Amino acid sequence: MPKSIIAGIGMYVPENVVTNNDLLKYMDTSDEWIRERTGIEERRYAHRTRETTTTMGVEAAQIAIERAGITAQEIDFIIFATLSPDYYFPGCGVLLQRAMQMKEIGALDVRNQCSGFVYALTVADQFIKSGMYKNILVVGAEKHSFGLDFSTRGRNVSVIFGDGAGAVVLQSSDEPGRGILSHHLHSDGNSAEILAMYNPGTHANYWKEETLANFNDAEIGDLFFSHAMIDKAQVFPYMDGPAVFKKAVEKFPEVILEALTANGLTTQDLAMLIPHQANLRIAQFVQKKLQLRDDQVYNNIQKYGNTTAASVPIALCEAWEKGLIKNGDLVCLAAFGSGFTWASSLLRW
């Protein structure tokens, strides 16, 4: 059976650096609060009109393809993970296919939020192992800055997120000592509403009584794509931060250990853990719980904020560019997020 290797990796973050102090223009917050609770010092925001989730994905993909030593014409399939697509539909995969003038290959979008990239990589790996495709482009990209509540009301969410993209070329290989070992995917839909953006959606049955109380009868009849929805700020992400924290610090270590155990390995064998950059405090908690050394974990949320589906490939790319990951190293990618969904992939780089 063929194995999958990451043959090329790339990342892109917008030029525009937004510091914690810059956010004071919009909301009542402080550099101290944000650093203390999340570790974030700054993030990047895409250009309002010139940059989209797809264009950032294209930038990262071009680098990944070039580093893989192939051309865009040699890509057999696209998997694009994002929660902030250019359009409600169609997905970003086809927009990237068009922008990069690729052949009429298949394009799939993955909607798994923070664990989207690990899920996408898992799907790509199955296509490679089955022999169906040789080169698959896997992209994670987000333009969060277009749809956050920048008033004080939304500060618990908006200070956390940033924009960017990462991409890999997953390639069929028989090179000894390298390749993906296993993936471990999980979900628990009981917590779907704890970290979510409800609108636009078809979920009226799930509306909470206190939310419905904000609408009069006429407005309730017009809940979908209504002015009332916008006027009452029902179009932004919702997060119960403490509940997310509690579950994340339980599931991150669990899914990392699951991957190591499945392969007869331990935390001591791990050269590098790339955790989804949700929150530095979560990553530090996981590191402590698994008793990992500082050189075994890579974090860059301080510079980019939480870039959701892009965070794992951005962190992986940066760690590799810094020479912290070498051929044959045991690397674990792990993510937890909205759904809840959580996942890990273990590979020999």
Ligand code: ACO
């Ligand atoms: N600036 C200043 N004050 C703020 C801000 C802000 N940006 N946001 C919230 N506050 C205030 C609140 O209004 C509240 O004030 P009050 O006590 O007067 O009512 C106080 O800070 C505490 O609010 P909490 O929401 O309880 O804040 P908490 O201490 O839990 O920290 C945080 C919030 C950082 C989100 C925390 O819950 C956390 O780390 N959660 C993990 C979730 C996470 O990191 N999610 C990332 C995205 S999801 C993912 O990737 C998996």
